[in-house]
Amino acid sequence: MKKLIISSVLLMLTGCGDQPHLKTLAVNREGNALLQKQSFQAANEKYIEALRYNPFLARVHSNLGLSFEGLQQAEKAQQAYAESGRLAEATQDREMMFVARFNEAQLLGKAKKVDEAIAKYQQALEIVPASKEAKTNIELLIQSQQGGGQGENKDQKDQQGNQGNQQQQNKDQKGDKDQKQDQKDQDGKDGKDQKQDKQYSNSPKYKPRPFAGKELSEGDVKKILGEIKQQESKIRADYNRKETKEQPRDKDW
Numbered sequence: 260m261k262k263l264i265i266s267s268v269l270l271m272l273t274g275c276g277d278q279p280h281l282k283t284l285a286v287n288r289e290g291n292a293l294l295q296k297q298s299f300q301a302a303n304e305k306y307i308e309a310l311r312y313n314p315f316l317a318r319v320h321s322n323l324g325l326s327f328e329g330l331q332q333a334e335k336a337q338q339a340y341a342e343s344g345r346l347a348e349a350t351q352d353r354e355m356m357f358v359a360r361f362n363e364a365q366l367l368g369k370a371k372k373v374d375e376a377i378a379k380y381q382q383a384l385e386i387v388p389a390s391k392e393a394k395t396n397i398e399l400l401i402q403s404q405q406g407g408g409q410g411e412n413k414d415q416k417d418q419q420g421n422q423g424n425q426q427q428q429n430k431d432q433k434g435d436k437d438q439k440q441d442q443k444d445q446d447g448k449d450g451k452d453q454k455q456d457k458q459y460s461n462s463p464k465y466k467p468r469p470f471a472g473k474e475l476s477e478g479d480v481k482k483i484l485g486e487i488k489q490q491e492s493k494i495r496a497d498y499n500r501k502e503t504k505e506q507p508r509d510k511d512w
Contacts, residue, residue, distance in 0.1 A: 280312040287319055294322070299329030317346035317355045321362060328366065337366050357386040361393060368396065373404045 290305030303326035309319050324339030344359035364379035377400050380393045387393070 283309045283312040283316065283319065286312075287322065290322060290326070294325060294329070297329060299326050302326045303330060315346055317343045317350070317352060317359065320346060321355070321359055324362060324366075333366060333370060337363060340366065353386050357383050357390070360386070361390075364393070365396065368400055373400050376400055 286305050286309040290302045290309065293299075293302035293305060303323065306319055306323040306326055310316070310323070313319065320339050320343035324336040324343065327333075327336035327339055340359050340363035344356060344363065347353075347355035347359055360379050360383035364376050364383060367376035367379060377397055380397045380400075383393050384390060
């Protein structure tokens with residue numbers, strides 16, 4: 260499987276047409292040697308020293324960006340590459356324009372800024388259309404972007420599925436709980452009714468009297484009717500007496 264080409268381009272100043280200061284040539288060469296040894300801080304200081312003599316050299320700005328990358332200072336590295344590209348465009352140094360854009364693109368790719376990286380690689384291809392490195396990196400960035408989108412959709416789908424399963428499980432648990440509670444309430448009600456029936460059946464007050472089964476005589480019927488009439492008269496008298504007692508008094512004026 261192809262791997263993303265992330266190596267930036269290290270530049271020398273020999274043979275360039277911008278006629279750098281002789282001191283700049285020497286210091287930049289020292290910085291390149293330190294950079295190859297991964298002495299990033301020392302190389303960074305050498306490139307800054309070189310720019311004191313020639314502050315508008317696109318190639319030194321690009322090398323400075325490499326040293327910032329080694330120091331894990333991506334934002335400063337991108338600024339250096341961008342400045343290198345602007346200076347190269349001003350002098351129409353096409354080789355330097357390609358290098359600056361390529362270096363900035365690979366830095367954006369490391370930062371997972373896929374769209375910006377692809378756009379910068381395409382700008383580099385405008386200078387060198389046959390660059391296999393730029394084309395390969397564009398292809399790999401597109402693949403990583405598509406793979407990342409599928410992974411996000413899968414994760415989102417799995418998360419939604421897990422949430423749906425959890426909601427269904429909670430719903431089932433709630434239904435079981437309600438069903439158990441209803442059964443418990445019903446059992447409690449049945450037990451209570453049975454207990455009350457048992458109490459009433461055991462109480463002599465509520466125990467039904469057995470039917471004698473003999474016929475009443477005319478005298479017995481008259482006696483019973485007389486007792487009922489007396490009870491009704493007594494109840495009516497008690498009611499009238501209670502109503503009179505609870506009747507509110509009128510105000511005394």
